[in-house]
Amino acid sequence: MKRINRDFKVRNFHQAKWDEPIIFELSKKGERGILVPKAEAEIEKAVGDGISALPQGMRRKAAPALPEISQPRVLRHYMRLSQETLGADVNIEIGQGTCTVKYSPKVNEALARMPEMTELHPLQDESTVQGILEIMYKTDVYMREISGMDRFNFQPSGGSQAIMTMASVVRNYFREKGEEEQRDEIITTIYSHPSDAAAPAVKGYKIIYIHPDEEGYPDFEAFKEAVSERTAAFIVANPEDTGVYNPRVKEFTALVHKVGGLCGYDQANANGLLGVTRASAAGFDMCFFNLHKTFSTPHGCGGPAVGATGVTKKLEKYLPGPLIDYDGEKYFLNYDITNNPYSIGKVRMFNGVAQVIMKAYAWIMSLGAEGLYEVAKIAVLNNNYMFKKLMEIECVDAPYIKGKQRIEQVRYTLEKMTKDTGITSGDIQRRMMDFGMHYWTSHHPYYVPEPATLEPTETPSKEDLDEYIETLKHVFREAYENPEIIKTAPHRSVCHQVDESGMDDPAKWAITWRAYLKKYK
Known part of the structure; x- marks a missing residue:
């Protein structure tokens, strides 16, 4: 068995990809995940049939259009979707820009689920x-x-x-x-x-x-x-x-x-x-x-x-x-x-x-006043460490306040790389998906040309930061040496390039399954 080279920070990655329909498309009439027993006579006598007490205006005229599907198929469906999802539990969440995605303690999740x-x-x-x-x-x-x-x-x-x-x-x-x-x-x-x-x-x-x-x-x-x-x-x-x-x-x-x-x-x-x-x-x-x-x-x-x-x-x-x-x-x-x-x-x-x-x-409560202050200090330290490392890369720049530190994030520009290679910030975003990492191209309109807004927060260690930085450097080298692999990315993520032409046209949106059926069926 070949030993993984841990000195090379860029990880091999391939995410699960399922051609998974939405659950309404998996529905099969008459299929059930659970059979609800009919109420016993004593219970019905005590509480009624559950319908008659409802005012007529509140009663459905037809049963809700819910998917009909067995338990194993429900489980497979959602497990497959979970395998196609990235997040802080799976990848290093640095590239989320101004969204401040940080580690959320699992004990807090347990409290919220009580x-x-x-x-x-x-x-x-x-x-x-x-x-x-x-x-x-x-x-x-x-x-x-x-x-x-x-x-x-x-x-x-x-x-x-x-x-x-x-x-x-x-x-x-x-x-x-x-x-x-x-x-x-x-x-x-x-x-x-x-x-x-x-x-x-x-x-x-x-x-x-x-x-x-x-x-x-x-x-x-x-x-x-x-x-x-x-x-x-x-x-x-x-x-x-x-x-x-x-x-x-x-x-x-x-x-x-x-x-x-x-x-x-x-x-x-x-x-x-x-x-x-x-x-x-x-x-x-x-x-x-x-x-x-x-x-x-x-x-x-x-x-x-x-x-x-x-x-x-x-x-x-x-x-x-x-x-x-x-x-x-x-x-x-x-x-x-x-x-x-x-x-x-x-x-x-x-x-x-x-x-x-x-x-x-x-x-x-877990951090206290001193802990909150520590959060701010580490967030600023992490951000400026990454800022210094990225600014050493020739194709990366950051406009404004030259020679001074930023606070908790930086809006970078890859304009030089785009002029040199034709590769845009959006192309880099898609290629970073091939390494299981997020990279945000920031707010529109692009007042900073070819922007990337990165915010590491206090969560990542120096090793995490180095891994993210090395992955970015690897992709930037590809832009100069093998731009075609970036233009055709993502290759190892859940989806390939998608048609985004309808994203700005509300007439093409279908937010719900019912809206989709009305528009496209």
Whole structure:
């Protein structure tokens, strides 16, 4: 048996590939995974037939169109899908860009799967859910300490909805002041998360973008020109998605406050700032954390998630409700916020994803204040180690703040490689799949040409970082020496190249099986 050369960091990889239909296509009429016995006469006498008690308007006219399939085939189906899935349990999750994918302790997953959590219902009586209400309340308190805000709400189901919540608070704040019509502009930076512009735009605000100055920091002179009596708010990510931190941010917030505007902090990139700085210290009136990112929940393929939104005391009355309070004896849902005329109302049903909040609470409790600070330090160290190593590669560059370190991520450019070889950043993304690794080509539009945004977080060891870096270097060499293998990639992953021409055309989308049948059958 030949010994594997452990000195060579690029691993051989081949992922399982199944031509696996979706489960509706596997359905076979009359096939069953389990036979449900008919209720015994005594049970039916006691509780009825289960149907008659339902109002006529709530009864289905036809049985639900569920797949009919045996237990072994169900098991094979989902096991095959699991073999076609990559994630932090299988590969080194560095290339996820601004999404902060980190290791999530398995004990937290076990906590979230306890029957006491999985069988919770949001309409239970408060006396029966004191445990989760206490966890939500205490997580709110920890978020206040970490950010300097005075109150948090967990309703928003992600960062974009948290930004929408902040924009809604801005709207109601100026409505009460009688300035709603006057304050119609929101300022953000071009390298903040796109939702910092998109969510306020949905609320009807005009968006003003601030581009970077020659060094790469948000242009303060341009910002001064943009701020006016029409400014409702400044909503910004700091550090931006380039990894550049604006050290003058308090001057920006002070200028907005001078004209009567509000400031909202997008803290989706907060993984390198825990225990280092707080939103309140930078002059912000509002902020949000993605619990599914910074606090290791984790993402779970786009959900579930919580965009924990915090505000200062003067904005508390505008939050969605109910909030969770403690009267010294019991925890309870406080509907005073919801019922006041200033609240923005609910942004989603109930009070956030309980399991997500539970995992974040457990993560905070296990680390403590010193541990959170250690997370930030290691995340910054890992990022700048990788930054230094990648910047030694001739075809890699990173615009802005030359000679200075980034925070927890970097937006690189492979423009030179593309000009030399024709290989694009998107091509590199597909080839990295052949090594079981993720690589993100960043946000559109491409203000940084041929971008790649990499964020290692605190999770990977130096050995993990070296493996990822060596794999990138291997692929970059291929771009110059064997570009065809990259252009035709992926070769050893679940799928080959796919037709993405319909991705931007909603008319071609089919989100559900029922929608697919309507459109294409």
